[in-house]
Amino acid sequence: MSSRLTGDETALWKAAARVLDANWTGTATAASPGLYPHQWSWDSAFISLGLARHRPDRAETELLSLFRGQWADGMLPHIVFNTSLARHAFFPGPDLWRSTEQPAAPRGVQTSGLTQPPVHALVALRLHECAPDGESSRGFLARLYPLLAAQHRYLATARDLGSSGLIAICHPWESGLDNSPAWDRPLGALQLPPTAYAPAQRSRTLPTGEDYDRYVRLVALMRDAGYRPGYLRDSHPFAVEDPLVNATFLASAHALAEVARIVGADPAPHLEAAQRVHAALLDRLWDADTGCFRARDLRDDRLLPVITAGSFGPLLDPELPAAHVRNLVDLLLSARFAGAAGYPVPTCDIQAPAFDRGGYWRGPTWVSTNWLIWYGALAHGLPVVADLLYGSTMRLVRQSGFREFFDPFDGTGRGSHDYSWSAALVLDLLGARRAPQAA
Numbered sequence: 001m002s003s004r005l006t007g008d009e010t011a012l013w014k015a016a017a018r019v020l021d022a023n024w025t026g027t028a029t030a031a032s033p034g035l036y037p038h039q040w041s042w043d044s045a046f047i048s049l050g051l052a053r054h055r056p057d058r059a060e061t062e063l064l065s066l067f068r069g070q071w072a073d074g075m076l077p078h079i080v081f082n083t084s085l086a087r088h089a090f091f092p093g094p095d096l097w098r099s100t101e102q103p104a105a106p107r108g109v110q111t112s113g114l115t116q117p118p119v120h121a122l123v124a125l126r127l128h129e130c131a132p133d134g135e136s137s138r139g140f141l142a143r144l145y146p147l148l149a150a151q152h153r154y155l156a157t158a159r160d161l162g163s164s165g166l167i168a169i170c171h172p173w174e175s176g177l178d179n180s181p182a183w184d185r186p187l188g189a190l191q192l193p194p195t196a197y198a199p200a201q202r203s204r205t206l207p208t209g210e211d212y213d214r215y216v217r218l219v220a221l222m223r224d225a226g227y228r229p230g231y232l233r234d235s236h237p238f239a240v241e242d243p244l245v246n247a248t249f250l251a252s253a254h255a256l257a258e259v260a261r262i263v264g265a266d267p268a269p270h271l272e273a274a275q276r277v278h279a280a281l282l283d284r285l286w287d288a289d290t291g292c293f294r295a296r297d298l299r300d301d302r303l304l305p306v307i308t309a310g311s312f313g314p315l316l317d318p319e320l321p322a323a324h325v326r327n328l329v330d331l332l333l334s335a336r337f338a339g340a341a342g343y344p345v346p347t348c349d350i351q352a353p354a355f356d357r358g359g360y361w362r363g364p365t366w367v368s369t370n371w372l373i374w375y376g377a378l379a380h381g382l383p384v385v386a387d388l389l390y391g392s393t394m395r396l397v398r399q400s401g402f403r404e405f406f407d408p409f410d411g412t413g414r415g416s417h418d419y420s421w422s423a424a425l426v427l428d429l430l431g432a433r434r435a436p437q438a439a
Contacts (some may be wrong), residue, residue, distance in 0.1 A: 001141075013427065017427065019423035020424060021417065024317075029044065029058075032404065033416065033417075033418060037417045038079050038081055038082050040078060041077065041078045041079070042119055042368075042439045044063065044065070044066045048062045048063050049428040050420075052127045056127070065080070067144070068080060068109050071104040074152075074172045075104070075154050076120070077115060079114075080109060081111065096216070097110075099111045102227060111251065113222055115159075115226045117174075117176045118151060120148060121151075121152070121252035121253045122255040124144055125258055126428075128141055141262055145263050148259065162239075162298050165277055166277060168232075170236050171218045171219065171238060172215065172218075172238075173241075176273050176368075177369075179359075179360055180308050180361045184325040184419025185237075186238050186240060187307065189299075190214050203300050218238055221236060221237070226346055237297075239298040240295050240297055240355060242295045243293035243313045247317060250274050250356070257271045278319055278320075281314055289328070291328075291331060292307055292311040292327065293328075294307060301302070306349065306354055308338070309350075309369045312372075312373050313368065315380060325382075337349070341395050341409060342408070343406055343411040344388070345363050345389070345392075346363050347363060357407055365405065367397070373389055374389040399411045400412060402417070402426070403417060
């Protein structure tokens with residue numbers, strides 16, 4: 001049966017809503033049936049945006065369900081496990097993370113020990129802005145605000161590993177762009193034990209989607225150190241300041257300031273945090289030679305060479321200088337990204353040696369990164385860019401359905417079918433573009 005979606009935008013809306021309904025578990029939305037059966041942090045955030053257009057009650061439940069997994073120190077884990085499933089339904093499962101052995105982890109909930117891009121405050125504010133019942137929504141924000149504030153405190157303290165004002169990721173999975181070529185250099189420098197993680201003793205090239213040895217090794221190191229911030233700062237071999245992760249932190253800090261105003265709290269600390277990240281992004285991650293933002297490896301204090309879709313993340317900064325915006329737009333529309341892709345935006349520079357049109361996060365187009373760049377383009381008054389991203393995203397799902405990711409040249413769907421965030425973000429795009437009576 002073809003996954004091609006035909007008809008007008010009302011039909012597209014209904015098809016996306018059916019995906020979210022089918023993937024609803026009763027308390028949260030599975031990222032994908034069968035393949036990703038648990039609750040992922042930024043998946044849930046994106047899914048909430050679509051649910052806000054379709055089922056606002058579920059949108060709030062989705063976020064609150066995710067925050068059940070928040071640790072006492074404020075860390076919001078990137079996976080909250082569905083304990084009704086078999087322990088080996090997904091790898092890496094609870095047995096690798098061993099969150100139940102950590103004093104800060106929640107009781108009765110099994111989670112990972114990593115975090116993911118902190119888009120949650122931005123999403124919470126967007127849910128409020130399109131809520132049908134403002135008073136009820138304010139109550140929801142009042143309940144969520146202390147949890148969001150704790151998340152931001154954790155990041156600003158435990159993850160400012162370079163004392164720069166930027167937060168650092170300690171594993172590629174924390175970037176959201178899991179095995180992006182951006183991480184090849186720091187991963188390639190990681191020394192593996194000769195037997196425990198590489199029993200076949202086979203020769204290795206830089207990591208690809210199949211090279212889990214290094215990913216698992218990083219998890220084991222963090223776990224065995226009790227996920228302690230001191231270990232992450234002083235000893236952990238992977239520590240990177242990423243422009244996309246920090247841009248989501250900055251945008252969410254602005255949103256959290258507005259949430260604070262709505263619930264009667266002080267917005268000033270969040271605005272100050274946003275300003276610190278803004279200044280540090282420009283100071284530490286802007287590369288004037290290439291005219292874009294690049295990730296910085298803290299272990300050798302160098303900018304990483306590969307330019308990816310994450311370089312456009314700082315468009316989420318409402319105060320990004322106009323000259324930097326122009327540079328990013330020129331790069332985005334060039335033959336290195338949208339200019340050479342029939343279905344933009346590819347997640348890696350097309351001209352980079354590591355580009356792989358079918359490799360997970362190494363070249364394909366994803367609806368999530370399209371949405372983030374679209375949102376940033378709107379904030380900077382870039383209707384041509386926003387319309388390009390809107391149109392290309394709709395063409396992708398009309399042609400190939402709500403797939404996990406897509407070939408940037410011919411639009412072929414790849415990965416999982418009925419992927420929740422693809423359906424959810426299409427609903428948000430449609431709802432933002434036109435009045436949501438199409439529901």
